[in-house]
Amino acid sequence: MHRLGAVSREPFPEVSVPRQLPRPRLRSTAAVFTTLSALAATSLITGPSVAEPFSSLPCALKRTDAHHSEGLDTWNTAYPRPDRALDAVMVFLSFPDWVPMSSPAELAADHFPVTSDYFHRASYGRFTLRAHPLKRWVRMPKPSTAYAIQRDWNTEDRATYLRDALDAADAQVDFSRYDVVYFVADPDAPGVDSDATKVVNLDEPLHADGADIRRVVTVFEQHPPDRLVLAHETGHVFDLPDLYRRPADGKGDWDTHVGDWDLMGSQFGLAPDLFAWHKWKLGWLEPSQVVCVAEGAPPARLTLEPLAAGPGAPVGGIPGVPGFGLGHGAKLAVVRTGTGTALAFEVRGPIGNDHGACRAGILVYRVRSGAESGRGPVEVVDAHPGTEACWADSVYPPLADAPVTVGESFTVPGEDVRVHVEERTVTGTWTMSITA
Structure with a gap:
């Protein structure tokens, strides 16, 4: 009954x-x-009914009452x-x-x-x-x-x-x-x-x-x-928010916030794997796979694996060319920029769920734990604002070439945070430095 x-x-x-x-x-x-x-x-259901402790890392934003909050310190047990x-x-x-x-x-x-x-x-x-x-x-x-x-x-x-x-x-x-x-x-x-x-x-x-x-x-x-x-x-x-932009009048482009880069933004995206932030939220990344970069500290030099790479994943999506030991290393770097805000850095490329990605590199995005679902909780930062890519296939070409690639330096607009991509190794990892 x-x-x-x-x-x-x-x-x-x-x-x-x-x-x-x-x-x-x-x-x-x-x-x-x-x-x-x-x-x-x-x-x-907007706020957590019961909150379980989840992450104690210093760059984990606190969960708020915002619907599908991107906070990671607790898990909402209603989901x-x-x-x-x-x-x-x-x-x-x-x-x-x-x-x-x-x-x-x-x-x-x-x-x-x-x-x-x-x-x-x-x-x-x-x-x-x-x-x-x-x-x-x-x-x-x-x-x-x-x-x-x-x-x-x-x-x-x-x-x-x-x-x-x-x-x-x-x-x-x-x-x-x-x-x-x-x-x-x-x-x-x-x-x-x-x-x-x-x-x-x-x-x-x-x-x-x-x-x-x-x-x-x-x-x-x-x-x-x-x-x-x-x-x-x-x-x-599983408590993930909508990431697209919702025009007030229902007209205009819906994909300006994250473009192709997360399933919760567009189901048609060329690279629809979930952001590393979401994989952290869902418990799919270990604490050791998240690097917190403190503001004001000396430049941090680090190596990240491609987000979609699991154990034995192919390098660059090429079958038969396995990555050596990929799948257990760091996949996300985070700079805490405020009480409820952070910058995230991850490697995206044509592997796994992202096999259709037309550009590879370090994707940078802002996270706001106080933003409601559908109201910009995540926004990709475009490292190449004057260009676009994959015009025929991308849901939003201006963000299709957003990642920072090898040899490039990029300072995040409005933030005193800079990333320099040094190299992409033969094993498939990417080496970079982040100055915050």
Whole structure:
């Protein structure tokens, strides 16, 4: 048995990754290259319900009450920590006003194993997402049009949908066995809006089979879906924020904050691996892999591994040319610039999840622990502001060549922090100096 928890009206509705339109032949700063996706992650839990100590390193920002805060001193236990194997159930929902044109197996294959493979690579094998898709449709009691499914979903309609979905699936699913719940609607049903995919976080959990269900991923994706869309939404389940810029009027470029450089910015990015800051947050980096550089100290000379490199990873993404001992060294350098701000430095290049990266080098970005999801908690600093790269493929070409490369020096605008990249070694590591 179960009951539906209260679904409150969120103060900061979170719109997920915008969908990408074909790039026009001529680029204009005023042109719109993406449309607002209704992949809205509706987030209702803002502050930590219970905070567990996490990192005591001096450059770890403190968690704030900001939704999906980038603070790392504690872990918000309202979210599952993906530092172990987690189980996800996929429930496929059909409606009485439509006969499905796809099978549950086909829809499951749209998202798995691509989603689990992404997280396995991003976590260096530390996290496994095990999908358990149902093999048959679960029939909803009302026509698809009765739920008024849309991007800005009415709270009552959304609550009715969740209640009916849980009622319909309860006889076939033991929800106590699962850490993540995906409700996947028949994408071809007339009332299903593919822009309505979202994570629904509940201020009062659903209850089923003796378990509390605090969040549900409601999937309304077309078949086939947007690339890595479920990985992005699952990132919210693990307390990761949206990193794109949300224009006040819904017009303009959405990707000016991080461009291609993190899945939580764009699911279409050429280099969508998670930032090293996020890997630290999720428990995938050891403290020894994070270097804190103190302001005012002598220049720090250090060596960093490519972010995506795990043990035996190929150098430069070249198969058969393994890195020697890669995977256990330092991957992130951090300069604390204020109470809630920091600069992060990491090596990005065409390896693993970043295989499509068109430039390699030291990526620099700002982190703000007090910024809400979707309001600039992370911003990439462009080391080459006068140029752009990968115009035909990048979601935001001005940031595609943001990294600092070998032989270059770069002073971060507005900060007395300078990085000089000395060399890229034959083993695949990068040597640099940071003056703060």
